[in-house]
Amino acid sequence: MEVNDTDVRRERCDPDRPAHPGVFLTREAGKSDHQPAGLSVDFPVSVVLPAGGTGERTGLRTPKQFCSLLGRPLISYTVQAFERVSWIQSVVVVVAEENMDLMTDVVQRFRHTKVRAVPGGSTRHRSIWNGVLALGEGEGEGAVVIVHDAVRPFVDEDLLYKIATAAKEHGAAGAIRPLVSTVIATTSEGYLDHSLERAKYRASEMPQGFTYDVISRAYQRRGSTQSFTICPADRSPTSGSKCSESDFEFGTECLHLALQYCGTNAKLIQGPPTLWKVTYKRDLAAAESIIKDALSRSACVITGGSASGAALAGALREAVGALGTELEVVPDLRGENARCLAKEGNFILVSVGPSRPSEVEALLTELEAANRALLHPLVVIWVHMSDSDELSVSGRAAAVMDLSSAAKLRNILLYGIQLHPSKIGHMKTKQPGSHVWKSFYLCVLPFDI
Ligand SMILES: Nc1ccn([C@@H]2O[C@H](COP(=O)(O)OP(=O)(O)OP(=O)(O)O)[C@@H](O)[C@H]2O)c(=O)n1
Ligand SMILES: O=C(CO)[C@H](O)[C@H](O)COP(=O)(O)O
Incomplete structure (x- = not known):
């Protein structure tokens, strides 16, 4: 709203x-x-x-x-x-x-x-x-x-x-x-x-x-x-x-x-x-939509510390910023960055290169330990960019689906988005809101929704 x-x-x-x-x-x-x-x-x-x-x-x-x-x-x-x-x-x-x-x-x-x-x-x-x-x-x-x-x-x-x-x-x-x-x-x-x-x-x-x-x-x-x-x-x-x-x-x-x-x-x-x-x-419906709106206004993006992850997160921040959602980008949730665990908002985990569902699992464990899904459902989106031609039909997609089902029982809604660079084009060089960002949204492949 x-x-x-x-x-x-x-x-x-x-x-x-x-x-x-x-x-x-x-x-x-x-x-x-x-x-x-x-x-x-x-x-x-x-x-x-x-x-x-x-x-x-x-x-x-x-x-x-x-x-x-x-x-x-x-x-x-x-x-x-x-x-x-x-x-x-x-x-x-x-x-x-x-x-x-x-x-x-x-x-x-x-x-x-x-x-x-x-x-x-x-x-x-x-x-x-x-x-x-x-x-x-x-x-x-x-x-x-x-x-x-x-x-x-x-x-x-x-x-x-x-x-x-x-x-x-x-x-x-x-x-x-x-x-x-x-x-x-x-x-x-x-x-x-x-x-x-x-x-x-x-x-x-x-x-x-x-x-x-x-x-x-x-x-x-x-x-x-x-x-x-x-x-x-x-x-x-x-x-x-x-x-x-x-x-x-x-x-x-x-x-x-x-x-x-x-x-x-x-x-x-x-x-x-x-x-x-x-x-x-x-x-009641109006109250729920106000709550939903407030919850979707901010998210924390975790890049894993790689330069490519940070670039992808930066581009994402500009794109969703234009839509009114504020993203805080951090390499991990350690030390000072642990403050993100105490803040309102959802989480986006960015990874570039080989897929590592264990990173997702570790994040879910941290969020659970911090009671982040106690008061309302928490959304976690795993954005994974990979050169591999094999997009979703793989053992790793199945692994994420298993994680997603387990997370749902703990009030965490896990979504997976797989990006393929060849379909995204020159994402880093384009302005947010341009046709490239439209294609960013179009080429996502959900692991599980
Ligand atoms: N015997 C009552 C009646 C009302 N309230 C509370 O007073 C607040 C405001 O009242 P209202 O909106 O009128 O609630 P209800 O009386 O439940 O609604 P309705 O008049 O439609 O029955 C509500 O939090 C309601 O639970 C209360 O504590 N005790
Ligand atoms: O505004 C109020 C008091 O000033 C009350 O919330 C209101 O009077 C409650 O009335 P009702 O229970 O009939 O809805």
Whole structure:
């Protein structure tokens, strides 16, 4: 999926206009290698992810948060988005009682480390409140709680930081987006009653952040005798009233509860278009394609150290660079180059001359040891250029096919491409994108797909 520059520019000029839904970056669970330099907070931050819904609007039997995107449940992507942020201490995922085992399995399979699952309630507000209660007062004074729908997987650290620090300062903060459609009120007979001036309103999105004091008091039930200290952000709560059963049953907005019952005016922060919530079945397909797109944006090319391998890799880099994919070329994965193992992206192994499936085997072993195919399928392409007339019908092709079948069981998709120099022509002397590169693509022979 391409982000159209014009859309992005337009959004920058006119914040009231929504643009393209955008892209996101994934990282491995528990790792924070992408962390923008210097982001840290000096107060505890925990997260509540409500994931206790049934996803009725998708029309699917499986709740959307457990639907699989590239072999991994949606909830795992959302958890990962928080887990990779070093200054977030813990994540409470709230799931329906009957899905507790499923969630435990997700946590184990994808090796999530900061996560705890607790049972949800019959509505979103009840689930969120259960999550806040599970955090407990142990969170302590001054702690910030971020609430985020489990079905909004594309949230980045920058925004989380802005929300957390604004919540700390103002008591509550929430992400907003410009409205896509005008909001109108209807009469009970189904006629237009009035319409709202679109530019004055915003869509309330997630994440939202609260000091622990504010969120705890916002959810205090009527009739509850528990007392809370008054937090600094407190101004004029509505005549001492507390959250009603009707709020718990029909409410859709935590920021509203903070305003109504703590007198806290949330600070609003415009977030990126990627905050959109997976609601319908088509959103699952869109989320998967965004993930796929992000995963195919970069790859590491390993040349084996030969000059011919490096030349082939260089030509490949220029060609795919023109298509928007970034290639990092290294001779091997030793020493400094081992950093490529920790980076997002796929792998291309280039070899020129005699075929050596053992090189491929060694790479697969390294990738497996680094857990590179744990969170999503990893693509490895072996590009082999050989003068030999014998192209694919050979013992070595069979060997690669065996490797490919074994790799597939480990979530690695191995593809083999054999190039024959006589069919490629003067590849090195031609510009990327020229007819020679077209023939590069045309003369590939897959060992196994
Ligand atoms: N009793 C509930 C209902 C909803 N949620 C969570 O709140 C988030 C946003 O809600 P929504 O998109 O409405 O999810 P569902 O209620 O599952 O969807 P639907 O309304 O289509 O049934 C989701 O992560 C959902 O799992 C929850 O934790 N507990
Ligand atoms: O945007 C939100 C809060 O501001 C919520 O995600 C939204 O209200 C959830 O509503 P629903 O569960 O009905 O989709």
